[in-house]
Amino acid sequence: MSTIKPEQRDVLLVIDVQNDFCPGGALEVPRGHEVVPVINELISLFDHVILTQDWHPRGHSSFASSHPGKQPFSEISMDYGPQTLWPDHCIQGSTGAAFHDGLFWAKAEMVIRKGFRSGIDSYSAFFENDKTTPTGLTGYLRERGFTRVFCAGLAFDYCVRYSAEDAQRQRFETYVIEDAYRAIDMQGSAAVTRDSLSGLGIGLISSMDIR
Ligand code: VGL
Ligand code: ZN
16 A cells, blocks of 8 residues: 555544553553554654543453453353453553553543443443443544544454444544554454454555555
C-alpha cells in the first residue's frame, strides 16, 4: 500500500498498553512490551492520540476469582452473552493498571477508561460487552471531526479487535497497525481476528506505511 501521512482528521487509538498486559503482569500478553517503541514512534507521527485503559473494580465479574470453582480462561454465560474469565487484572489505581513506564502517554488528548462497571466487561473502546452500552468515544470522535482511526496495542485478539470492529461499524475508516500489536492467541484467536478484520474491510497496515 502507499504511505499514509497523518492528517488532522486522523487519530491514533492506543489500546491498553498497561503493565498487567506486559510480561510479568497479571494477564500477560506474550512479548506485549515489544509494542512500546513502535507505538512511541507512531505517537510522534500523529497529532492526535487517544489511549484506552482497562480499569476494573476489585471483584469484577470478568475475574475467575469472582466465580467460585471457575478457572481463568474458561468461559461462562452472562446475561449479555458468553464471557471469558480472566485472572484479576487492571485493578483501578494499581500498578498493574498503570501504563507501561516506557510509553510516551503524556501526549494523549484523551484517556478512555473501560470495564469499570462491576457487572459487565468492556473489550471495545466504543461499547461494553453487551454491545449496546456506549463508552462515549463515538460521540467524542465525531464532535472532534475525526474520520480515520488507527488502532494499536494489546491485546490484538480482544480489545484491539473489538475496538477496531466497532470503529469500522461506527463508520470511521479504520486501520490496525500490525507490528504495533501482540496477541493473547488462545486456540487460534489471532488468526480468527485477522480474518474477521479483513472481512470487515479494516485495513491491516505496517507502521512503516505511516510517515
Ligand atoms: C483485555 C482481556 C481482559 C485486553 C482486557 O485489553 O485485550 N483482554 N481485559
Ligand atoms: Zn480487562
